[in-house]
Amino acid sequence: MRRPELDAILTAMLDSQPEVSDLLFTVDRPLQVEAYGELKPVNFDPPIEKLTPFQTEMIALNLLGENHWQIEDLLRHGSCDGSYSLGDKARFRVNIFAQRGNYSIVCRKLNTEIPTLEFLQFPEIFKAIPKEKTGLILVTGPTGSGKSTTLAAVLNEINRSKAVHIVTLEDPVEYVHTHNRATFNQRELGIDFDSFSNGLRAALRQAPKVVLVGEMRDRETVAIALSAAETGHLVLSTLHTIDAGQTINRILGMFEPEEQEQVRVRLADTLRWIVSQRLAPKIGGGRQALLEIMGANLRVQESIRLGESEGKSFYEIISASYPFGWRTFDNAATEGWEQGKITEETALLYCTKRGVVTRQIDNIKKTRGETTTDISSLRMKSADQAAPPELPKQPVKLK
Numbered sequence: 001m002r003r004p005e006l007d008a009i010l011t012a013m014l015d016s017q018p019e020v021s022d023l024l025f026t027v028d029r030p031l032q033v034e035a036y037g038e039l040k041p042v043n044f045d046p047p048i049e050k051l052t053p054f055q056t057e058m059i060a061l062n063l064l065g066e067n068h069w070q071i072e073d074l075l076r077h078g079s080c081d082g083s084y085s086l087g088d089k090a091r092f093r094v095n096i097f098a099q100r101g102n103y104s105i106v107c108r109k110l111n112t113e114i115p116t117l118e119f120l121q122f123p124e125i126f127k128a129i130p131k132e133k134t135g136l137i138l139v140t141g142p143t144g145s146g147k148s149t150t151l152a153a154v155l156n157e158i159n160r161s162k163a164v165h166i167v168t169l170e171d172p173v174e175y176v177h178t179h180n181r182a183t184f185n186q187r188e189l190g191i192d193f194d195s196f197s198n199g200l201r202a203a204l205r206q207a208p209k210v211v212l213v214g215e216m217r218d219r220e221t222v223a224i225a226l227s228a229a230e231t232g233h234l235v236l237s238t239l240h241t242i243d244a245g246q247t248i249n250r251i252l253g254m255f256e257p258e259e260q261e262q263v264r265v266r267l268a269d270t271l272r273w274i275v276s277q278r279l280a281p282k283i284g285g286g287r288q289a290l291l292e293i294m295g296a297n298l299r300v301q302e303s304i305r306l307g308e309s310e311g312k313s314f315y316e317i318i319s320a321s322y323p324f325g326w327r328t329f330d331n332a333a334t335e336g337w338e339q340g341k342i343t344e345e346t347a348l349l350y351c352t353k354r355g356v357v358t359r360q361i362d363n364i365k366k367t368r369g370e371t372t373t374d375i376s377s378l379r380m381k382s383a384d385q386a387a388p389p390e391l392p393k394q395p396v397k398l399k
Contacts, residue, residue: 001058009044009059010086014109016042019286021144023092023107025056036285053102060096060103069190074098082190083110083172093172108144110174115153122153125293125325126275130157133209135272135296136229138216140241145277146289147238148174151212154236158182164209169199171214182210189214197221204228213237219254226263229270243329243352244274244294245314248304268304272296278329280342280350288341290332290350293325294318315352328352334360 013023013033022034028050031042048055063084064070073080079097084107086092092107117127129137137154139147152175155166159182166182171189178184185206193199196213197220203211204224216222216237229235241247248267255263276292294300299317308314318326327335333347334357342350344361351357362372 001055001062003062006059006062007086010092010107011089012044013042014086014090016040021109023105023109025051025059025105025107027051027053027056027102027104037281037287056103056105060105063094063096063105063107067190073190080190081171083188091174093174111149112176114156114175114177115149117153117157120150120153120289122150122289122291123293123325123327125295126291127157128295128325129273129275130154130161132234132272134229134232134234134270136225136267136270137234137236137273137275138239138247138271139236139275139277140239140243140247141277142240142242145279147277150275150277151236151238152177155210155212158210159184162209165207166210166212167203167206167208168212169193169196169203169214170212171196197224200224200228204231204233208233210234210236215239216251222251222254226266226270230266241276243276243292243315244318245308247274247276248314264305264307268301271300271304276329278350280333280336280346282341283343288336290329290336291327292318292329292332293327295321295326297321330356330360333357334364337361338364 009031010023013031014020017033017035017040020033020035024032024034024039026032030050031044031048032039033042034040064074064080064082067082070080070082074096079095082094082096084092084094091110091112093110095106097104139150141147155168155177158164158166159177159180161181163181166184168184168186169189170186173186173188177186187193187199189196189199193202196215196217200211200213200221201224211228211233213221213225213235214237216225216239225235225237239247239250241250251267252260252263272295274294278290279287280290282288294314294317299312300314303312303314303317315328318328319331322331329350329352333342333351336342337344337347347357347361348354365372
């Protein structure tokens with residue numbers, strides 16, 4: 001297989017469905033794409049009913065090209081990450097991994113157009129995030145929840161409004177930013193640096209005002225990021241956590257118990273925002289981003305330093321600050337349902353506490369004059385009906 005043939009296959013897979021997010025190549029399965037969260041086979045001429053081990057290996061080698069560092073990583077560790085450009089049509093983040101002696105490939109399609117905050121239609125409070133000058137901003141969520149898109153929108157806003165030097169450390173480079181007011185230097189793992197910790201350590205000597213770290217994967221990276229935030233840099237990064245509270249606990253869990261007290265103090269002083277994301281199915285197709293947003297105030301700093309307690313959990317702090325723009329996933333799910341973007345079942349599936357969302361939805365239904373239950377045949381009994389019938393008296397027989 002040659003590169004033009006591979007490009008033709010990738011193009012056909014992209015054109016097979018609207019809104020394709022991933023391309024999958026697995027032995028004994030046909031060519032597949034993921035669209036709107038579901039895997040769908042791709043009809044190809046001539047038809048490919050089942051990929052062979054030789055075919056997936058050839059596709060993998062063509063995707064890697066002459067990148068010897070990635071090939072060595074694949075052979076040593078069983079998987080590797082990379083990127084691939086399909087001309088001007090699309091770019092992909094590629095992961096190749098071994099399974100049962102064969103190679104499987106997942107190509108995540110990367111958006112070439114950099115989104116804006118206006119296009120994403122995020123809450124108004126989100127516009128305060130790009131205005132930060134120093135500190136730590138974290139965007140969290142599972143794989144495929146749109147973390148990179150959110151960070152790209154934040155950097156795009158900084159690019160439009162501030163004349164600063166921005167260094168990004170990514171795996172791989174997803175959105176290619178053009179120079180506007182800001183100056184960008186985008187570095188890719190495996191090509192421009194060998195680890196996030198080394199790349200971040202080097203970035204501090206490159207005179208940046210803003211540093212983007214693709215992912216905080218280990219203790220050393222977190223420690224350097226905290227140091228960078230303490231020394232006047234704005235550091236943006238991601239974590240694979242489900243909400244703000246778990247994000248704090250995940251960072252603390254990377255350090256030894258005797259180090260955690262000091263880390264709590266440093267984190268409380270440097271943390272500015274935590275944005276957690278979930279993508280829910282949208283009515284009419286597509287996906288709706290649900291955001292949990294937590295900023296930094298005295299209550300948050302106290303809970304980071306001393307730990308969560310009754311009445312001082314991060315969930316309760318965020319809920320209490322809802323009038324100021326903060327929101328939990330429960331608030332986001334309720335708003336999505338109220339605006340007609342997601343169904344009630346989806347809201348209950350993607351929230352944090354179902355009881356809270358159920359009560360919020362019922363209250364909204366009451367203000368609209370809608371029924372909150374499907375039970376409609378209950379009636380009050382009259383006094384005569386309510387009295388139990390008298391049982392016939394049975395004569396007592398003496399033995």
